[in-house]
Amino acid sequence: MSTTIDVIATTISGSISDWSKVERIQPLFADHGFDDVRLHAVDTHAEARATALALLTKGQRLLISAGGSGTFNAVLEGCCDANVSLGDIRLGFLRKGSADLLGKVLGMPDEIEAAIAVFAESIRDGHVMPCDIISARSETGDAPPRHFVGYGGAEIFGRIPHFTENRFMKWYKGVLSQVFGDLGPFTTGMTLAMIEKTLKGPFGKRRWRILVDGQEVATGRYQALIIVNGYLGPDMPYSDDTLGSGRFHLFALSDLGLRRLLGQARHARSGTIMNDPDKWGMTHFPIEGTLRLEPVNGGAFPLNVDGSTFFCEKAAIIQRIDGISLIARRP
Numbered sequence: 288m289s290t291t292i293d294v295i296a297t298t299i300s301g302s303i304s305d306w307s308k309v310e311r312i313q314p315l316f317a318d319h320g321f322d323d324v325r326l327h328a329v330d331t332h333a334e335a336r337a338t339a340l341a342l343l344t345k346g347q348r349l350l351i352s353a354g355g356s357g358t359f360n361a362v363l364e365g366c367c368d369a370n371v372s373l374g375d376i377r378l379g380f381l382r383k384g385s386a387d388l389l390g391k392v393l394g395m396p397d398e399i400e401a402a403i404a405v406f407a408e409s410i411r412d413g414h415v416m417p418c419d420i421i422s423a424r425s426e427t428g429d430a431p432p433r434h435f436v437g438y439g440g441a442e443i444f445g446r447i448p449h450f451t452e453n454r455f456m457k458w459y460k461g462v463l464s465q466v467f468g469d470l471g472p473f474t475t476g477m478t479l480a481m482i483e484k485t486l487k488g489p490f491g492k493r494r495w496r497i498l499v500d501g502q503e504v505a506t507g508r509y510q511a512l513i514i515v516n517g518y519l520g521p522d523m524p525y526s527d528d529t530l531g532s533g534r535f536h537l538f539a540l541s542d543l544g545l546r547r548l549l550g551q552a553r554h555a556r557s558g559t560i561m562n563d564p565d566k567w568g569m570t571h572f573p574i575e576g577t578l579r580l581e582p583v584n585g586g587a588f589p590l591n592v593d594g595s596t597f598f599c600e601k602a603a604i605i606q607r608i609d610g611i612s613l614i615a616r617r618p
Contacts, residue, residue: 296353319407332361339365351379379614394616416615417531435593508542541568
């Protein structure tokens with residue numbers, strides 16, 4: 288395996304103070320004895336994905352994503368595009384973004400000096416965390432499947448990326464993250480998605496059919512359909528599975544009416560909803576095979592894929608397809 292470290296970094300992601308981290312990555316690695324570190328600065332997630340594909344095609348197998356969850360997911364997609372054994376890849380998450388839940392679970396500090404120190408030790412010792420890769424595909428249409436390792440969802444969760452993931456909004460996300468912390472943009476996106484859903488009223492309500500391994504397990508109206516790979520830290524503590532458990536989870540938040548929505552959202556955001564899920568309309572479905580999310584009346588809908596939007600037609604089919612090794616801090 289190549290000892291070269293390739294860092295793929297988005298130029299604008301995370302808080303304003305995060306933007307200055309990029310130029311310090313190579314010198315800090317050099318301080319720990321890693322002189323063969325190549326920095327690939329990109330402006331978009333599409334560039335991050337294409338860069339990862341190109342590097343893996345050339346034989347590289349040690350990649351670090353420097354950005355938020357969107358950047359990391361783009362690099363992961365590039366790994367899946369490369370048609371190489373994903374088990375041979377070591378992939379790192381250098382936290383430089385908003386709502387970087389996965390980076391926290393991997394034990395990566397937010398401070399750049401501490402983060403590079405952890406990376407140096409973990410790379411030398413070969414310490415990784417096994418992680419499942421989840422695939423989402425649209426039942427109809429020409430869109431290729433998408434892949435993710437963190438979280439996703441539909442309804443309010445499906446609309447959050449619309450308010451957080453375009454180029455202009457990268458700038459306001461930087462301000463929000465600086466003032467309110469990592470989850471500032473996520474909370475703002477969720478709030479705007481809730482307002483949009485409220486304004487649409489009955490015209491914005493779908494009935495959903497949920498199927499697990501071909502068997503219908505629920506039908507109803509939901510405020511949010513939340514998919515998680517496993518434990519994503521205290522900010523999203525819905526499942527206590529490890530990220531490489533071999534299964535993933537759907538948490539369906541029932542539509543209990545507008546008067547209950549704010550309370551549902553507040554408790555879902557804090558994770559306290561798991562203390563009394565029945566009270567707040569939360570139902571849990573563990574999935575070891577295939578999950579199908581299908582609007583009863585058909586049509587297209589947005590699916591959140593680890594912070595980006597994937598439009599599905601007729602139904603979304605979600606399943607575990609493979610695994611990858613994520614560079615992690617030694618416990």
